[in-house]
Amino acid sequence: MLAQNYLPNPFLERLYTDLDFLNAGAVSRAHTGSLVGLLFDRPLGTDERQFLSEYFSSNGYTAQFTKVGSHAF
Numbered sequence: 001m002l003a004q005n006y007l008p009n010p011f012l013e014r015l016y017t018d019l020d021f022l023n024a025g026a027v028s029r030a031h032t033g034s035l036v037g038l039l040f041d042r043p044l045g046t047d048e049r050q051f052l053s054e055y056f057s058s059n060g061y062t063a064q065f066t067k068v069g070s071h072a073f
Contacts, residue, residue, distance in 0.1 A: 004033075007032060007033045008033070009029065009033035009034075009036060011036055011059060011061065012027060012029055012033065012036045014059065015027045015036060015038060018055075019038075022038060022052065022055065023040075023048070024038035024039060024040055025038075025039050025040055025041050026038070026039040027039070038052070043067070044065065049063075049065055052065075
């Protein structure tokens with residue numbers, strides 16, 4: 001959120017506002033603000049991915065899913 005003061009990204013604000021609605025743990029932002037995303041503490045199922053894809057699409061963006069780190073499930 002610190003970079004929002006000098007490199008604002010309106011979609012980041014939207015993701016942060018919708019964090020609970022999207023069942024995400026956190027919002028991530030590249031330093032330039034050109035890349036924003038959601039972080040989850042669990043693998044996502046097909047229905048969750050579909051829901052998030054539709055959410056991103058309705059905001060004019062494309063969702064991509066990547067597993068980072070290891071999940072102890």
